[in-house]
Amino acid sequence: MKQLTVGIDIGGTNTKFGIVNREGNVLYQGNIKTTEFAEFSDFFDAMATAIREGFNGLPQDSKVIGIGVGAANGNYYTGNIEHATNLRWKGVLPLAKMFTEEFDVPCILTNDANAAAVGEMIYGNARSMKDFVVITLGTGLGSGFVCGGVLLNGHHGIAGELGHTSVNPTGRYCNCGKRGCLETYVSATGIKRTVYKLLADHLELSELRGISFDNLNTKMITDAAHRGDVCANAAFEYTGRILGMKLAETVVHTDPEAIFLFGGLSQSRELIFKPTIRHMEANLMPVFRGKVKVLPSALENQTAPILGASSLVWDYFSKSAQPVGVN
Amino acid sequence: MKQLTVGIDIGGTNTKFGIVNREGNVLYQGNIKTTEFAEFSDFFDAMATAIREGFNGLPQDSKVIGIGVGAANGNYYTGNIEHATNLRWKGVLPLAKMFTEEFDVPCILTNDANAAAVGEMIYGNARSMKDFVVITLGTGLGSGFVCGGVLLNGHHGIAGELGHTSVNPTGRYCNCGKRGCLETYVSATGIKRTVYKLLADHLELSELRGISFDNLNTKMITDAAHRGDVCANAAFEYTGRILGMKLAETVVHTDPEAIFLFGGLSQSRELIFKPTIRHMEANLMPVFRGKVKVLPSALENQTAPILGASSLVWDYFSKSAQPVGVN
Numbered sequence: 165m166k167q168l169t170v171g172i173d174i175g176g177t178n179t180k181f182g183i184v185n186r187e188g189n190v191l192y193q194g195n196i197k198t199t200e201f202a203e204f205s206d207f208f209d210a211m212a213t214a215i216r217e218g219f220n221g222l223p224q225d226s227k228v229i230g231i232g233v234g235a236a237n238g239n240y241y242t243g244n245i246e247h248a249t250n251l252r253w254k255g256v257l258p259l260a261k262m263f264t265e266e267f268d269v270p271c272i273l274t275n276d277a278n279a280a281a282v283g284e285m286i287y288g289n290a291r292s293m294k295d296f297v298v299i300t301l302g303t304g305l306g307s308g309f310v311c312g313g314v315l316l317n318g319h320h321g322i323a324g325e326l327g328h329t330s331v332n333p334t335g336r337y338c339n340c341g342k343r344g345c346l347e348t349y350v351s352a353t354g355i356k357r358t359v360y361k362l363l364a365d366h367l368e369l370s371e372l373r374g375i376s377f378d379n380l381n382t383k384m385i386t387d388a389a390h391r392g393d394v395c396a397n398a399a400f401e402y403t404g405r406i407l408g409m410k411l412a413e414t415v416v417h418t419d420p421e422a423i424f425l426f427g428g429l430s431q432s433r434e435l436i437f438k439p440t441i442r443h444m445e446a447n448l449m450p451v452f453r454g455k456v457k458v459l460p461s462a463l464e465n466q467t468a469p470i471l472g473a474s475s476l477v478w479d480y481f482s483k484s485a486q487p488v489g490v491n
Numbered sequence: 492m493k494q495l496t497v498g499i500d501i502g503g504t505n506t507k508f509g510i511v512n513r514e515g516n517v518l519y520q521g522n523i524k525t526t527e528f529a530e531f532s533d534f535f536d537a538m539a540t541a542i543r544e545g546f547n548g549l550p551q552d553s554k555v556i557g558i559g560v561g562a563a564n565g566n567y568y569t570g571n572i573e574h575a576t577n578l579r580w581k582g583v584l585p586l587a588k589m590f591t592e593e594f595d596v597p598c599i600l601t602n603d604a605n606a607a608a609v610g611e612m613i614y615g616n617a618r619s620m621k622d623f624v625v626i627t628l629g630t631g632l633g634s635g636f637v638c639g640g641v642l643l644n645g646h647h648g649i650a651g652e653l654g655h656t657s658v659n660p661t662g663r664y665c666n667c668g669k670r671g672c673l674e675t676y677v678s679a680t681g682i683k684r685t686v687y688k689l690l691a692d693h694l695e696l697s698e699l700r701g702i703s704f705d706n707l708n709t710k711m712i713t714d715a716a717h718r719g720d721v722c723a724n725a726a727f728e729y730t731g732r733i734l735g736m737k738l739a740e741t742v743v744h745t746d747p748e749a750i751f752l753f754g755g756l757s758q759s760r761e762l763i764f765k766p767t768i769r770h771m772e773a774n775l776m777p778v779f780r781g782k783v784k785v786l787p788s789a790l791e792n793q794t795a796p797i798l799g800a801s802s803l804v805w806d807y808f809s810k811s812a813q814p815v816g817v818n
Contacts, residue, residue: 318747414744416652419646449667
């Protein structure tokens with residue numbers, strides 16, 4: 165009997181899901197519009213129907229053993245999506261319980277960055293590692309910690325909110341209500357804000373002067389940097405400096421073997437990795453220097469969020485003890 | 492058969508040890524001068540002799556099942572003291588291996604702040620907790636993390652160096668070689684430096700103007716603050732502000748239930764706790780506000796370091812799996 169898992173990534177716009185085998189091959193893939201459903205129960209029913217459609221085409225000798233879900237504000241302990249700011253449905257949504265009742269298999273929910281961390285451990289570049297951090301660089305900055313081979317959830321189930329460490333207490337306004345949070349500098353949005361700050365402060369010509377804030381994206385900044393645009397290159401240097409300084413702080417907390425950069429901004433490769441590593445090393449406590457790797461994720465493709473979510477199930481079954489958070 | 496453990500705290504000046512039962516009662520206690528021995532092997536022999544003397548007086552039906560040692564630069568994984576800056580003996584000292592060979596019981600070594608964290612879990616105020624942080628405020632600032640009920644050691648065995656997070660990259664010089672590290676502000680030495688800075692910058696009368704830097708200590712600053720000394724009170728406010736801001740960063744890393752303050756400076760109670768809690772709350776990511784307790788350690792007495800070290804053995808035997816770091 166071939167064991168399979170379902171991985172679901174609930175995003176603000178799209179919800180992607182896939183049926184995945186232990187080797188990380190996605191055997192079936194689907195997608196529904198998250199925004200299309202005014203009621204959470206309608207969204208859930210549509211998901212359940214779509215997943216059952218996927219089951220129809222599976223080999224006879226296979227069996228789905230669990231469902232993993234990555235979602236912003238997903239709480240591992242409760243199995244609930246709690247007060248998500250990027251979804252239409254407010255309050256507490258008992259997603260894991262509903263999936264377990266619907267499909268009679270365990271459902272493991274966590275936030276998207278934690279799912280990425282477990283995905284890296286099960287399928288990715290952290291397969292031989294027990295202590296590492298994954299930083300997801302998307303619209304915001306998320307993070308997932310694995311310590312001693314175990315995903316760090318924390319007491320309230322919300323560990324790893326590195327996007328909300330402080331760069332400057334009187335700095336940029338953040339969606340969380342504070343000012344100067346790391347994600348206002350280091351994220352797809354953060355680097356846009358930095359470009360605009362640089363264009364405001366300096367006189368250099370830049371091809372980015374012709375692009376509105378709403379239209380500007382990481383790819384444009386990356387392409388401009390490759391063409392030698394001074395402002396675009398300065399924006400990457402600035403972003404990497406701040407990320408490197410903050411990673412030096414994270415290292416002295418949990419002493420990881422490696423830090424993986426995942427998602428949009430990390431795909432600018434050298435442009436972001438070089439200044440990040442240089443400034444991390446310069447700011448590290450000397451005993452850690454040269455010891456902590458900063459690496460790209462191995463899951464950089466369209467199916468990464470699905471793999472990350474599905475890996476939660478393999479991680480669950482690999483544990484000898486019953487973990488918390490499974491409904 | 493009554494089980495007992497030996498707890499040893501190796502400090503730069505004194506090495507204290509005790510024989511401890513499961514309830515945390517110290518049945519026998521001893522002390523040798525760390526500084527007296529030019530050779531590490533002589534120190535070790537003196538320790539072994541002193542411990543054997545302690546064994547003589549134990550009840551007939553008791554048995555020592557292990558030795559726990561807390562020491563700066565103690566590495567849990569290797570059982571070695573590695574390149575300690577506060578000891579006469581340089582290089583790598585295979586302490587755990589030597590104790591195991593001498594007494595034929597497991598010896599667990601870790602740094603003093605980690606020992607304090609395990610002590611808090613076994614004997615102290617964290618007995619019902621699985622996720623917490625202990626901050627030791629002595630000459631420097633140490634920290635130990637317990638996550639999911641397990642001491643966080645990290646990949647290189649040196650997790651929890653919060654004393655070397657950055658307050659100001661161009662700030663005070665630190666023994667580690669960097670500038671502006673947290674422990675240059677928040678520690679017994681840090682608050683002295685702050686008092687001197689305040690005396691230099693301001694004009695207020697202060698009883699502390701009559702005391703040399705070398706003679707000044709935390710108790711004098713505490714007593715002056717209680718008498719209404721403006722400078723002493725400002726020094727506690729400044730110290731608590733910096734500690735509170737940095738604890739807000741730590742909270743978003745590991746999401747603890749509580750943070751315990753331990754050692755010298757924490758004994759100034761309200762003077763340090765009040766500003767620390769106020770500034771931590773003000774700087775916390777909103778989702779964490781009001782959720783994380785800042786508490787005094789329950790181990791504030793002369794035997795605390797011995798209890799912390801001895802608790803490593805109970806922690807070791809309470810685990811179902813064989814942990815790393817036991818020789």
